[in-house]
Every structure is written in C-alpha cells, then in structure tokens.
Amino acid sequence: MTTTTLSHDIKSAVGVEQSAMIAVKDLNKFFGKFHAAKDVTFEAVEGKITALLGPSGSGKSTVLRMIAGLERADSGHIYLDGQEQTRTSVQDRRVGMVFQHYALFRHMNVRQNIAFGLSVRKQSKREQQKRVDELLELVQLSPYGGRYPEQLSGGQRQRVALARALAPRPKVLLLDEPFGALDARVRQDLRKWLDELHRELGVTSILVTHDQEEALELAHQVVVMHEGDVQQVGTPDTVYNQPATPFVAGFVGSANVINGLVIGGHVQFGEQMLDGAGHLSDGSAATAYVRPHDVKLSLSPNGGSNSQGTVRRIADLGWASKVSLELNDGQKLVAHSPNDQIRGIGDGSTVYVDLRDAKVFAPQGNQPSDELAQT
Amino acid sequence: MSAGQIVLQRGLRRRVVRGLLLSLALIYVGILLVAPTVGILWTVLQDGTQMIFDTFALQDVQNAFRLTATITVITVVVTAFFGVITAWVLARDNFPGRSILNAFVDLPMAVSPVIVGLMAVLLFGRGGWFEPFFAAQGIQIIFAVPSMVIVTIFISIPFVIREVTPVLQEIGTDEEEAAKTLGASSLQSFFRVTLPNIKWALCYGIALSAARALGEIGAVLIVSGSLQGMNESATLWILRAIEERQDSQAYVVALTLAAVSILLLVSIEFFKHRRIKEISR
Numbered sequence: 001m002t003t004t005t006l007s008h009d010i011k012s013a014v015g016v017e018q019s020a021m022i023a024v025k026d027l028n029k030f031f032g033k034f035h036a037a038k039d040v041t042f043e044a045v046e047g048k049i050t051a052l053l054g055p056s057g058s059g060k061s062t063v064l065r066m067i068a069g070l071e072r073a074d075s076g077h078i079y080l081d082g083q084e085q086t087r088t089s090v091q092d093r094r095v096g097m098v099f100q101h102y103a104l105f106r107h108m109n110v111r112q113n114i115a116f117g118l119s120v121r122k123q124s125k126r127e128q129q130k131r132v133d134e135l136l137e138l139v140q141l142s143p144y145g146g147r148y149p150e151q152l153s154g155g156q157r158q159r160v161a162l163a164r165a166l167a168p169r170p171k172v173l174l175l176d177e178p179f180g181a182l183d184a185r186v187r188q189d190l191r192k193w194l195d196e197l198h199r200e201l202g203v204t205s206i207l208v209t210h211d212q213e214e215a216l217e218l219a220h221q222v223v224v225m226h227e228g229d230v231q232q233v234g235t236p237d238t239v240y241n242q243p244a245t246p247f248v249a250g251f252v253g254s255a256n257v258i259n260g261l262v263i264g265g266h267v268q269f270g271e272q273m274l275d276g277a278g279h280l281s282d283g284s285a286a287t288a289y290v291r292p293h294d295v296k297l298s299l300s301p302n303g304g305s306n307s308q309g310t311v312r313r314i315a316d317l318g319w320a321s322k323v324s325l326e327l328n329d330g331q332k333l334v335a336h337s338p339n340d341q342i343r344g345i346g347d348g349s350t351v352y353v354d355l356r357d358a359k360v361f362a363p364q365g366n367q368p369s370d371e372l373a374q375t
Numbered sequence: 376m377s378a379g380q381i382v383l384q385r386g387l388r389r390r391v392v393r394g395l396l397l398s399l400a401l402i403y404v405g406i407l408l409v410a411p412t413v414g415i416l417w418t419v420l421q422d423g424t425q426m427i428f429d430t431f432a433l434q435d436v437q438n439a440f441r442l443t444a445t446i447t448v449i450t451v452v453v454t455a456f457f458g459v460i461t462a463w464v465l466a467r468d469n470f471p472g473r474s475i476l477n478a479f480v481d482l483p484m485a486v487s488p489v490i491v492g493l494m495a496v497l498l499f500g501r502g503g504w505f506e507p508f509f510a511a512q513g514i515q516i517i518f519a520v521p522s523m524v525i526v527t528i529f530i531s532i533p534f535v536i537r538e539v540t541p542v543l544q545e546i547g548t549d550e551e552e553a554a555k556t557l558g559a560s561s562l563q564s565f566f567r568v569t570l571p572n573i574k575w576a577l578c579y580g581i582a583l584s585a586a587r588a589l590g591e592i593g594a595v596l597i598v599s600g601s602l603q604g605m606n607e608s609a610t611l612w613i614l615r616a617i618e619e620r621q622d623s624q625a626y627v628v629a630l631t632l633a634a635v636s637i638l639l640l641v642s643i644e645f646f647k648h649r650r651i652k653e654i655s656r
Contacts, residue, residue: 091559
C-alpha cells in the first residue's frame with residue numbers, strides 16, 4: 001500500500017487497549033495558547049521499545065512527561081498497567097525515567113544515587129545494598145560506586161541514571177532523549193548497549209528521540225509526531241516504506257520532494273510521469289517523495305518513464321556517491337548511487353533519471369523543510 | 376627610534392601604569408579599611424588587658440551583647456526560612472508580578488536604615504496601623520525588643536534571597552523531577568535533593584545576614600527608645616559610651632564586634648567559594 005491515509009483516519013483506526021502496559025487516548029495539552037499535544041493516541045507494545053519520533057517542538061517530550069505525571073494532561077486518558085492514571089501523582093505512577101541531561105543527584109555518589117528510589121520507599125539498608133550491587137553489575141559500573149557524577153563521563157552518567165531508574169523495579173521505563181547530550185561515538189556505543197540490555201530486561205519502554213536512525217534501530221514500534229499531532233503509528237518498516245503523510249515521508253529517512261500535476265493517476269512534471277497518484281483527482285497538484293537511493297541514473301535511456309537532468313555536483317563517499325542534479329524543468333534532486341553504477345558520469349553530465357517507488361501526496365502545509373528533506 | 380626601542384618604551388609604560396594602579400588600590404584599601412582596624416586594636420591594647428576584663432564585667436555591656444546576639448539569631452533564622460521560600464518562588468514560579476516582587480526584595484538595600492526605623496514607628500507607634508491590635512494583646516512593639524528585631528529582619532531580607540535564587544535557577548528542576556519519579560514526596564525531594572544543592576549559597580546568605588544584623592544601628596536607634604541598659608544593643612551601647620566619653624570601653628566593645636565580623640568575613644569567603652562550585656558543577 002503506497003497510498004496515503006490522513007492522520008485522523010489513523011487515529012480512529014487505532015483502538016486503545018486499556019489493558020496495555022502503556023496506553024494514551026485523546027491526550028491534549030496546552031501551554032497558554034500553544035497546543036503542544038493534539039488528541040494523541042497510541043499504545044506501547046508490551047515488553048518492547050516504542051519510539052516517539054519527531055523534530056523538536058513536535059510535542060513528543062510533552063507526551064512523555066504527561067505519561068510520567070510530570071505534566072498534567074488538559075484532557076484525555078493515560079493507562080498504565082491497565083489502570084487509568086491520568087490524575088494520579090508522579091510518585092504513585094512508579095515509572096522509571098531517564099532524562100536527557102542525566103539529572104543525577106550531584107551531591108550523592110553513584111551508590112547513593114541508585115539507592116535513592118529504594119531509600120525513599122523505606123526499604124531496609126540490606127535490601128538497598130543488595131539491589132545497588134545488582135544494578136551496578138547490570139550497567140557494568142561496579143568499580144565506580146563511590147564516585148560522584150562529576151567524576152564520570154557522559155556515557156557513564158547515563159548508565160547510572162538508567163540504573164537509578166530501574167532500581168525500584170518500575171513497570172515501565174520512559175527515556176527522554178537519553179543519548180541527546182552525548183557525542184556521536186558514545187551515542188552509537190550506548191545505543192547498542194541499551195538494545196542488548198533491553199532484550200535482557202524486556203521492560204515496556206517509551207523512547208523519545210528526534211533521531212530517526214535511533215528510533216528505527218531501537219524501537220519495535222514508532223510513533224511519528226509533528227506539531228503535537230500523531231502522524232503515523234507503525235513498525236519501523238511501515239513508517240519508512242509506507243509513510244502515511246508527507247511529513248513522515250520527508251522526516252523518516254531522507255527524501256527528494258518533487259512537485260507536479262496529476263494526470264490519469266500519474267504525477268506529471270517536465271516530460272516525466274510517476275506512478276502512484278491513483279488516489280488523487282485529475283488536474284490537482286501533487287507532491288512526490290522519492291528516496292535518494294530510489295533515483296537511478298544512466299547515460300542512455302533504459303526504458304521506464306525516464307527524463308533528463310544535468311549533474312551539478314558529485315560527492316564521493318567512498319563506496320557510493322551523492323549526486324546533486326537539476327531536472328530539465330528546474331527541480332533539484334539528490335541521488336545516492338553505488339560508485340560502480342555511475343561510471344562515466346561527472347559534473348555537467350546529462351543523465352537519464354529514473355525515479356522509483358515515489359510516495360505521492362496532495363500538497364499540505366506541514367511538509368518538512370527542504371534541509372531535512374535533502375539530507 | 377628603532378622598533379625595538381618603541382617596544383621597550385611600551386613595555387615600560389605598561390609597567391608604570393600597572394604599578395600606579397596597584398599602589399592606588401593598596402593605598403585606598405589600606406587607609407580606609409586596614410588603618411581603622413589596626414588603630415582600634417592598638418588603642419585597646421594600650422589600655423591594657425585589665426580594661427578589657429573591666430568592660431566585659433559591666434552589666435550593661437553583657438546585656439548589650441546578649442541583646443545583639445538574640446536579635447542576630449532571630450534575624451538569621453527568619454531570613455533563612457522565608458528567604459529560601461521566597462527564592463524558591465522567584466526561581467521556580469513564573470507568576471504575574473514576579474518582577475515586582477523581585478524588585479521589592481532589593482528595597483532594603485536602597486532605603487536608609489533610619490527611614491526603615493521611621494516606617495516601623497509609623498506602623499507600630501501611637502496611631503500606627505498595627506498599634507491597636509498589639510496594644511489590645513498587651514504587647515509592646517515599638518520602643519521594645521520586638522521592633523528592634525523587626526527592623527533588623529527587614530534590613531537583612533535581601534541577602535539569603537539574592538544568594539539562593541540564582542543557584543536554584545542554575546541547577547534547574549531536573550533533579551527534583553527525577554526524585555519525584557523515584558517516589559520522593561515534595562518534602563523528601565526538598566530536603567534530600569534541593570537543600571543539599573543550595574546549602575553553600577544559603578550559608579553565604581546567612582553569613583551576610585548575620586554580619587548585617589550585628590552591625591545594624593540606624594533603624595535600631597530610632598525604634599529602641601534608647602533606654603539605658605534596656606533595649607540597648609552592642610552598637611547602641613558603643614554610641615552611648617562615646618557620648619559619655621568612655622572611649623576605652625567603647626573601643627573594647629567595638630573591637631569585639633569587629634572580631635566577630637571578621638570571623639564572619641572569613642566564613643563568607645569560604646562559603647562564596649563553595650557556592651561558585653555549586654553553580655558551576
């Protein structure tokens with residue numbers, strides 16, 4: 001199915017199982033006049049990671065904070081472990097939360113940080129020590145129990161934060177951009193580590209992130225948000241290959257944006273026709289999203305609905321190249337091609353362009369910026 | 376002139392300017408701060424140690440120190456308690472009128488203590504707004520210890536607030552939120568997470584408050600009624616001793632107050648250092 005479904009259709013299609021580990025239904029939140037979350041509805045997959053993916057300001061963190069109880073929903077329902085918790089206090093929800101900037105208690109050492117949730121719940125000192133030892137083992141920081149947060153690296157701090165959140169055995173784990181403050185290398189390592197750890201623990205988790213790669217890699221299910229709206233709920237494969245809205249097409253993975261007119265179920269631009277516009281009426285405007293690796297280049301026409309373009313710039317990435325093109329009608333494209341497929345093509349070459357697997361939508365206001373679409 | 380000479384000349388000029396500024400600063404601090412301190416120490420020691428013991432044996436002096444200590448302790452406790460609450464509100468709650476409250480906190484810094492004393496007389500004195508209420512309870516406020524405490528508190532209000540608010544703003548709400556998700560009540564979160572994070576700023580503010588309370592004279596002079604041996608704080612006793620030409624005894628009391636202040640100053644420096652670390656961590 002490559003055709004579009006509008007976001008409100010999806011929302012009504014997703015029934016909420018109230019017995020699910022985490023479910024939210026018609027959640028709304030206003031900050032003054034700003035509508036930060038609009039009828040947000042989804043449920044988390046039990047024992048798996050669900051990613052809330054969106055650019056900054058899309059309302060994903062607000063939704064997470066409402067689930068944690070740190071923010072009060074203006075309307076809607078939150079269910080945790082089958083019970084409505086919309087109006088309960090943070091303390092009663094017993095969620096584990098990991099913050100972007102670690103939020104470790106800076107005047108406590110690692111052991112005291114991890115034990116905090118146990119000690120406020122008045123567990124015996126012996127039980128506390130035992131649990132802290134377990135968790136230090138789990139996050140591989142056993143030798144660091146006596147250190148203070150300022151003596152740890154960013155990656156170590158976030159592991160302590162995770163251990164602290166897990167210590168009181170929460171039913172659900174909420175991760176708010178947990179790798180956001182780390183540099184790229186550490187982020188990669190920690191992501192892999194979290195993936196393994198999560199497979200071991202199997203605690204139902206929600207991961208808030210603006211990094212689509214992170215979401216696609218870690219999550220079992222992705223909830224794509226934009227301007228407070230849930231755009232699509234689906235597996236990483238679905239949101240990548242069958243985007244429900246133009247926003248999802250442009251935000252999850254990169255995509256070229258091509259504008260044209262609908263003629264007989266095709267999108268026409270320049271001399272080229274693209275398939276996949278059967279759902280739009282003749283003569284209306286249409287926007288097609290094409291992944292850079294779905295743009296095929298050749299020096300001779302090789303069937304299909306080829307049109308011509310001029311190569312403006314080639315960036316060699318080693319095994320593949322990023323080719324910037326201008327089509328004859330002036331629209332710009334980026335193609336990703338393995339180097340052996342573009343032999344003989346150079347700056348200024350005239351090439352035949354074959355666009356495959358286009359996702360076609362009626363033009364909407366909420367398209368991602370060009371910058372995002374072109375990366 | 377060669378380029379080398381010009382560089383040499385410039386270096387010389389820079390050194391001369393630097394030396395000039397340094398000596399100006401040293402002379403300024405030396406004459407205005409160090410000389411009086413050394414002077415008072417010298418005078419007291421010249422009169423001999425017997426003089427010191429005699430002065431401390433005076434009933435009036437003992438009463439004066441006791442009163443100053445009482446006022447200082449009450450002031451510190453009250454300004455610390457309400458100071459932390461006010462700092463919390465200023466740092467955490469973006470309520471309408473926040474900037475007005477923020478500006479009002481500095482009022483005691485801008486207003487002369489004598490005026491503060493007069494305001495207290497207007498409120499609590501004969502015909503004042505609050506006078507009928509307290510008179511009915513049989514409580515004497517003005518020309519008694521309560522008014523001295525009130526004006527001293529008023530004057531010391533800004534210190535704790537001004538030191539604690541920026542630290543609260545800087546550390547943010549992350550740790551408090553983390554504490555709550557871990558099951559801590561608001562009180563647990565305050566005492567186990569927030570308070571340890573602001574403790575040095577609070578100590579710094581308290582030390583400043585105490586120093587201010589020890590030395591306060593203007594407002595206290597207006598509201599105390601200056602009854603000999605009663606309602607007489609250490610500073611007021613010094614004032615009377617000088618008027619009565621008992622200079623040596625006045626110096627002894629003054630030196631004692633100064634010694635306590637210097638002790639506070641040292642702790643202030645210590646707390647300031649810790650507070651900066653608190654912010655930058």
